[in-house]
Amino acid sequence: MxxxxxxxxxxxxxxxxxxxxxxxxxxxxxxxxxxxxxxxxxxxxxxxxxxxxxxxxxxxxxxxxxxxxxxxxxxQPAPSTLLLAIMSGFERRGRWNVPKRLTSVALFGGGVIDLRYADFTAADVEIHSYSIFGGQTILLPPELNVAVRGVGVMGAFDHVGGEGCPGAPHVTIRGFSLLGSVGIKRKKRKAQQ
Structure with missing residues (x-):
């Protein structure tokens, strides 16, 4: 320390x-x-x-x-990142550095952004998620503070409720889904085997 x-x-x-x-x-x-x-x-x-x-x-x-x-x-926040799935998919799981700004796009594809085991390099993080004829899932650990400002147009954009822990990173999720979905879920970490 x-x-x-x-x-x-x-x-x-x-x-x-x-x-x-x-x-x-x-x-x-x-x-x-x-x-x-x-x-x-x-x-x-x-x-x-x-x-x-x-x-x-x-x-x-x-x-x-x-x-x-x-x-x-x-x-020193990690550099801004773009996750792109066009008729394909992306996954960001396990240990990885979460940038201050992350953009994800699923066009006729899908993706998973798992923040449960990730290392946060900034106290405030913005995720911009866009799904068009596709789907994305964002998994959040229980302690994160989250604000969702997305909209679904003939599709779904989940809104999670509840506060995280005081002092934990704050994640703002913005974007839209058009005939697609952005699923946002709080999920506990798995116990080690």
Whole structure:
């Protein structure tokens, strides 16, 4: 968690500090050091943390994890991405870096965007989804804060309800579906085998 600069544990943490700890916890869960229930509990606490002390307590018992550098340094969002399915399909699953802006288009095709195991490189993310004679599914973990501003024209554009955890990334989903669908679902992570 430490970036080499001296800091007091009672100093207020920034969104980038919380995101860095979430990436460390995700690495620990992927390595089997945390069970899924404990991982999700620590995620909620990381997003709600206000100080460096609170963040340090969440990862201090994970040996060797703190030396793992995240694939994108905090404060440097992943580049904008376009997912395109024209009479074909796309899938974005598992560990991947969620950019600040993601655009997905399904034209006579389909796609899946799974954010449950993804690493967020920005606190605010915009997803623009367009389905024309096609379908997309966006899977969200329970802790994310989500706002949906899409519309279905002779098709469906789901609207999920409920708030996520305070301090968790905020995802805004915009777009439309024309004779197609954009399905948005909150789904828990699967327990490791």
């Amino acid at each position: 430490s970036n080499g600069a001296s800091r007091s544990g009672s100093m207020r943490a920034a969104d980038t500090d919380r995101i860095a700890v979430v990436q460390l916890l995700t690495d620990a869960a992927a390595q089997g050091r945390l069970e899924m229930r404990e991982f999700e509990d620590r995620l909620k606490k990381a997003y709600a943390a206000q100080t460096f002390d609170e963040l340090d307590r969440l990862s201090s018992d994970l040996p060797g994890i703190a030396t793992t550098a995240p694939s994108i340094a905090p404060g």
